Amino acid sequence: MEKYSYGRCFKTLSSPLRLRIIKALCKRPMSVTELSHELRVERSKVSHALLNLKNCSFVRSERKGRQNIYSLTKSILHDIKVKGNLFEIIAVHVKKHCKSKIKRCTR
Numbered sequence: 001m002e003k004y005s006y007g008r009c010f011k012t013l014s015s016p017l018r019l020r021i022i023k024a025l026c027k028r029p030m031s032v033t034e035l036s037h038e039l040r041v042e043r044s045k046v047s048h049a050l051l052n053l054k055n056c057s058f059v060r061s062e063r064k065g066r067q068n069i070y071s072l073t074k075s076i077l078h079d080i081k082v083k084g085n086l087f088e089i090i091a092v093h094v095k096k097h098c099k100s101k102i103k104r105c106t107r
Contacts (some may be wrong), residue, residue: 009094012056015039017049025059026080029071053062057097 012018020039024030036043050070053059055071058076061068072080074097079089 006090007084008056009090012052013090014056015049015052017045018058021053021075022058022101023050025070025072026077029062029069031067031069032063033067035070052059 019036019037024035024038030038031084032046035050037047039046046074050059052062054061054070057073059070060073061070063069071077076089076093081094
């Protein structure tokens, strides 16, 4: 059985702001400015949180004019709508996107 690094995924999801962003993006794709207004959080904090979510393949961005529009990746959006169970979603996500595998500790 392969072992995956759940730590990175849980660390990404440990931020209340990142969870709020995921919830907001479930409704529709948004820019940093739109997310900042909706969540009442500084744009710099939203941008930083989005970078973390993007690096862990929870969100993607698409350039529209001068702005980036952020949305949940298709697999995350599908998993949230179909599975709903956070632990099932995380297990599938880690296997698909968290490349670093844990090596067995030996002493």
